[in-house]
Amino acid sequence: MTEIIKFELDQDGVALLTMDLPGKSMNIISAQLLDELESMVTRIAEDDAIKGAVIASGKVGSFVAGADLDMLLSWTDKLEDGTPEDLFNAAFRMNDLLRKMETCGKPIAAAINGLALGGGLEICLACHYRVVADNPKITLGFPEVMVGLLPGAGGTQRLPRLMGVQAALPFLLQGKNMNPKNALANNVVHEVAPLEEIIDKAKAWITGGGKAVQPWDVKRFKVPGGQGAFNPGIAQTFMGAQAMVQKETKGNYPAAVAILSCVYEGHQLPMDTAIRIESKYFATLLMGDVAPNMIRTLFVNKQAAEKGIRRPKDVPAMKTKKLGMLGAGMMGAGIAFVSAMAGIEVVLLDREQEFADKGKAYSEGLLAKRVKRKKMTQEKADGILALITPTTDYADLKGCDLIIEAVLEDVAVKADVTAKVEAVVGTDCIYASNTSTLPITELAKASRDENQFIGIHFFSPVDKMPLVEIIMGDKTNDLALAKALDYVKQIRKTPIVVNDSRGFYTSRCFSTYVMEALNMIAEGITPALIENSGSFAGMAVGPLAVGDEVSLELSYHVGQATKKALGDAYVVQPADGVVEKLYLELGRKGKKNGKGLYDYPEGGEKHLWPGLAEHFPAAENQPTSEEVTKRLLYRQAIEVIRCFEEGVFQAPEDADIGAIFGWGFAPWTGGPLSMVDTIGVKKFAAECDRLAQAYGAGFAVPKMLRDKAEKGENFYS
DSSP, X not given: OOSSEEEEEOTTSEXXXXXXXXXXXXXXXXXXXXXXXXXXXXXXXXXXXXOEEXXXXXXXTEEEOOBOHHHHHHHTTHHHHSOHHHHHHHHHHHHHHHHHHHTSSSOEEEEEOXXXXXXXXXXXXXXXXXXXXXXXXXXXXXXXXXXXXXXXXXXXXXXXXXXXXXXXXXXXXSOOEEOHHHHHHTTSOSEEEOGGGHHXXXXXXXXXXXXXXXXXXXXXXXXTTXXXXXXXXXXXXXXXXXXXXXXXXXXXXXXXXXXXXXXXXXXXXXXXXXXXXXXXXXXXXXXXXXXXXXXXXXIIIHHHHHTTTTSOTTSOOOOOOEEEEEOOSHHHHHHHHHHHHTTOEEEEEOSXXXXXXXXXXXXXXXXXXXXXXXSSOHHHHHHHHHTEEEXXXXXXXXXXXXXXXXXXXXXXXXXXXXXXXXXXXXXXXXXXXXOSSSOHHHHHTTSSOGGGEEEEEEOXXXXXXXXXXXXXXXXXXXXXXXXXXXXXXXXXXXXXXXXXXXXXXXXXXXXXXXXXXXXXXXXXXXXXXXXXXXXXXXXXXXXXXXXXXXXXXXXXXXXXXXXXXXXXXXXXXXXXXXXXXXXXXXXXXXXXXXXSSEEOOTTSXXXXXXXXXXXXXOOSSOOOHHHHHHHHHXXXXXXXXXXXXXXXXXXXXXXXXXXXXXXXXXXXXXXXHHHHHHHOHHHHHHHHHHHHHHHOGGGOOOHHHHHHHHHTOOSOO
C-alpha cells in the first residue's frame, strides 16, 4: 500500500500514477516518494497486464516542486558516519531510479499540470513522452544553482540532449525557467494541451503505439547543435561559458563550474556513464561548504521564518484588514503598495494632500507597468489601486487594526502623530514604527499602550526587498509580535525578529561594511581595490557605492547622534574624518546630490571621484585583495557576533537571514555566522586578534566568540 502515489490501471492496460503528498500543497521528492516510485517502476516492468504508464500529480497547479532540501542536508551526515562513497550512493539513487524507469521496456508519459522544478522536471525528462497543460503561468526549470547545487537526477544530461548544449546552458547555469510554449519550442515537451485533456493525451500516445525508448538510446543519436570536444561550436560555447561563469560568480559558486563540467564531460558519453559523472559532481558539492550553507539559510531557515517559527503559538491568527500608513514618502508609498497588493485596505496619510496623492501615484505607476507587460489585467490593477485612500484627515484612520508610521526621523514629530492617531483608532489597534535608527522603546513612551507598540522596519525599495525586520521594544507583548508577523506573512515578505538597540540589527551591522571601507580610504588604500574586493567577495554592491547610496550626509548625522548617545564610550574611527572631510568641507553628500565617493555625470555612467587621490593619497604599499576582502567580511561578522552577545537577536538563523536578505551579505557564505562556522570559530577568532592589532578595535574579539573558540563550539549546533 502506498501513501503518496496512487495506482490505477484502466481497461487499455495503461497505469495512472498520481503523486499526491498528504498534508502538503505541493509534491516534493522525499525518500518515501522515491521508495514508492521505485516499487511502481518494478511493477510496471514486470506486470504483463501493464502496457504503459502515465505519471501525473494530484496537486492543483503543481506537478513536483523539487527535492526535499532537508533530505539533501541529511545526506551530508553520511560523511560523519560513513565515507564519501556512501554520499555518492545516496546522491546516485534517484539518477539510477530514473534511468531504470526510462529503460524498463514500457512506454511512460508525463502529464504535467503545473510547475515542475528541479527533480520534478527530471522525472518528466525521464519519461518517453511529455504533455504539459496550456497555461503560460506554468514554469519548468532547474533552480538548483540558486542553492549551490546542480540538477542531480539527469538534468545536466537530458536537457542538452533534447535542446542542444548551447541552448541548455542558460537554464542550467542561471536557473532560468520556461513556460509551456518555450518548452515545446525547445523540444523539452512533445505536446501542449488543455489542462483537462493532458492525461487523456498522454494515454492516447501510449495506446497509439508510443515507443519505450529515449532518443539518446537510439543508435547514431546526435546531440542537437553538435557535440564533442573537437566540435568548433562546442569548443567556442564552453570557452565563452567559462568566462561568463567567472564574471558572474567571481569564483565563489562552485556549482556553476560543476554544471559546466557535467555537461562538457557527460554529453560526449553514453547516458549510463554520464549520470554517474553528474552524481559525482553533485556529491562533491554536498561535501563542500557552499551548498549546505546556502540550502540551510536561503531555503530551510528562510521558509521556517516565513511559516512563523518566531510567532507566539498561543495567540490566534490576526489578519490585517485595514492599515493606516503614516507618511507617503518613498517608504510609506512602497508599504502602501505591497499591502494593497495583498488585498489590504490602506489609508495613506500625509500632512498635505499633494504628498498623499503622490504616494498613491507611486502604486499607480508600478501597476501600470504590470498591465503594460501583461502580467496583470487593467481591471485587477484598478481594484488594487482602489484599496488605497490618500488623505490628510486622521479621522479616516478609524477602524484600522494596524498602524505603520514612516514620518520624519524625529522623536518629537513621531510622538505628535502617535497621539493624533491614538485619538481616533481603537484600543486594540497595534501601532508600529518603520524607523531605522530611533529606539522603539523610546518611541513607545508616546503611546497610550507601550505593550502594543512595535517596530516593523522595511528596506528600500519596499516592493523589491524581501526582508522585514521586526523590532521588539522593552514592553512589546506577544499580541503585537503575532500581529506584526501575521501582517508580514500576508504581504509575502521574510521576517526576522530582533530586540531593541541602537541601529537595531541590520542597520548597525551593515554600517560596518561602509565604515571599514572608509577606514581603508583614510589609510591610503586605493578606492578601486576596495570596491573590487567587496564585489569579488560576493557582496551585492561595493562598499563605497553603498556609502553613496545611503548618503554621506546621513552617515555624518547618524555618526553624530551615536557619539552623543555613547559619550565617552564612543570609539573614534578614521572613517569619521573621511565623512567629515567629504560632507562638511567638500559638500559631497553622495548620490543624492550627484557627488560623493563617486561622480554621477548627467547622461553618463558613475565613476569613482578622482579627487579622492588628492585628499587621501594612495599609500606606497598596498595590501592584497585577500586582505581587503577579509577586512570587509570579518568586520561585519564581528559586529553580528556582538549583537548576538548583547541579545539583539536570539538565534543564528535570524542573523544570517537578515544579513543576506537585508543588506546583501555574500549569499555563498550562508551568512556571517555560517561563514564563521565554516572558517572555524577558533581560526576566525585568532585571525580577528591579528586584524585588531593591525587595524583597530573594530576587530576586537567579543567574549562570546572567545568562549566558543575555547570550548570548540560553533554558532550552529
